[in-house]
Structure formats: C-alpha cells, structure tokens
Amino acid sequence: GENVEQHPSTLSVQEGDSAVIKCTYSDSASNYFPWYKQELGKRPQLIIDIRSNVGEKKDQRIAVTLNKTAKHFSLHITETQPEDSAVYFCAASPRYQKVTFGTGTKLQVIP
Amino acid sequence: DAGVIQSPRHEVTEMGQEVTLRCKPISGHNSLFWYRQTMMRGLELLIYFNNNVPIDDSGMPEDRFSAKMPNASFSTLKIQPSEPRDSAVYFCATKGDGQYEQYFGPGTRLTVT
Numbered sequence: 001g002e003n004v005e006q007h008p009s010t011l012s013v014q015e016g017d018s019a020v021i022k023c024t025y026s027d028s029a030s031n032y033f034p035w036y037k038q039e040l041g042k043r044p045q046l047i048i049d050i051r052s053n054v055g056e057k058k059d060q061r062i063a064v065t066l067n068k069t070a071k072h073f074s075l076h077i078t079e080t081q082p083e084d085s086a087v088y089f090c091a092a093s094p095r096y097q098k099v100t101f102g103t104g105t106k107l108q109v110i111p
Numbered sequence: 112d113a114g115v116i117q118s119p120r121h122e123v124t125e126m127g128q129e130v131t132l133r134c135k136p137i138s139g140h141n142s143l144f145w146y147r148q149t150m151m152r153g154l155e156l157l158i159y160f161n162n163n164v165p166i167d168d169s170g171m172p173e174d175r176f177s178a179k180m181p182n183a184s185f186s187t188l189k190i191q192p193s194e195p196r197d198s199a200v201y202f203c204a205t206k207g208d209g210q211y212e213q214y215f216g217p218g219t220r221l222t223v224t
Contacts, residue, residue: 001169032211034211034212034213042217043202043215043216043217043218044154044202044215045215046212046213049211049212051211089154093211097166098144098156098159098166098167099144099156099213100156101153101154101156102153103153104153104154
C-alpha cells in the first residue's frame with residue numbers, strides 16, 4: 001500500500017517569512033495529492049491539491065509542486081501570517097480511492 | 112448543504128461499554144471514510160465504503176471495531192467493548208463519485224476512562 005512521509009514535524013517561522021513542507025510517497029499509481037490544514041480542535045480542510053499531470057499549482061500565497069519521477073511533493077506558503085498557524089497534512093491517493101495521509105507538520109508563525 | 116454531520120460530538124464512557132458513532136454524509140456523496148486521529152498515530156483510515164459497500168477495512172484495529180452503512184445517508188462505527196486506548200477523535204469524511212476532494216465532518220471526541 002501507499003506510504004507517505006512528511007517533514008518537518010514542526011516548523012516555526014517569523015511572520016512574513018516563507019514556510020516549506022515536504023512529502024514523499026511510495027506508490028507510483030498515486031495521482032492525486034491534496035494538502036489539508038487543521039486548526040486546533042477543528043476538522044481537516046482542503047487548502048490546495050495537485051494532480052499528476054501538473055507540476056505546480058498556485059493559489060494566492062500557497063503553492064504546491066510535484067515531482068513524479070522522484071515521488072515527492074511540497075507545500076510552499078509565502079508571506080506567512082499568524083492565522084497560517086495550524087497542522088498541515090499532505091496526502092496521496094491513487095485515482096479516486098482512499099487517501100493516505102502524512103504524519104502532519106505543526107506550523108507556528110511568530111508575530 | 113449542512114455538510115457531513117457526526118454525532119455525538121463528545122462521548123465519555125467507561126471501559127467495557129459499547130460506543131456507537133454516527134455519520135450522515137453530504138447528500139449525493141457515495142464514498143464514506145472513517146478516520147481515527149491521535150497524537151501518537153496521526154490520522155488513520157479505519158474503513159471506507161463505496162455505494163454502501165465496505166471496500167477496505169484493513170485499518171480496523173481489531174474485532175472490537177465494526178462499521179456499517181445500511182443506506183446512502185447513514186453510517187455507524189461501533190466499538191464493543193471500549194478500552195482506554197480507543198480514546199481519540201473519530202472523523203467521518205465523504206466524497207462524490209468521480210471527485211477527488213473529501214469533506215470531513217466535525218469529528219467525535221471519544222474518551223474512554
């Protein structure tokens with residue numbers, strides 16, 4: 001089955017700096033890579049996703065990159081703000097089936 | 112749409128008691144997933160259904176756990192008997208046919224004393 005590894009487990013940045021979270025996956029059949037944000041006591045919510053036919057995708061201050069050859073993908077947050085503080089999960093999924101989540105990165109943005 | 116609905120939101124029970132968690136998917140969504148989240152193990156998939164049929168239950172930890180989906184609008188996750196190590200937040204998530212995005216419910220925080 002799919003195995004997703006995520007690094008780092010914790011990340012502290014100064015407000016305004018960039019944050020980068022990296023993930024690797026094992027199943028070459030995976031073609032969908034979502035990123036979820038979970039605030040304390042809340043449910044995970046999708047913030048951005050990318051499919052295997054795309055190498056990069058941007059949405060305002062958030063971008064994701066995908067390298068299928070190396071089986072890794074990354075989340076980039078620019079101009080971080082205190083409200084970006086949360087736990088971020090990467091995930092991988094083959095076709096429309098089950099999603100395997102990474103272990104999460106706790107991001108702290110220091111004002 | 113009200114989104115994915117889970118009940119109860121909080122459950123405190125004693126070891127050995129039966130616990131039933133409930134989930135109502137978003138109307139029209141035909142895939143339903145049960146997850147367990149703990150600090151130690153992160154977000155784990157327990158079981159998922161497609162068109163009310165269990166597709167993969169390899170994440171169900173042991174026979175004390177069972178899940179059903181009797182119809183397209185309701186699913187249950189049952190733990191019998193419950194143990195302190197079952198304490199976690201249990202999420203239900205659903206998605207539509209041919210769609211990628213899963214929508215999570217608010218979760219049920221289970222505490223077994």
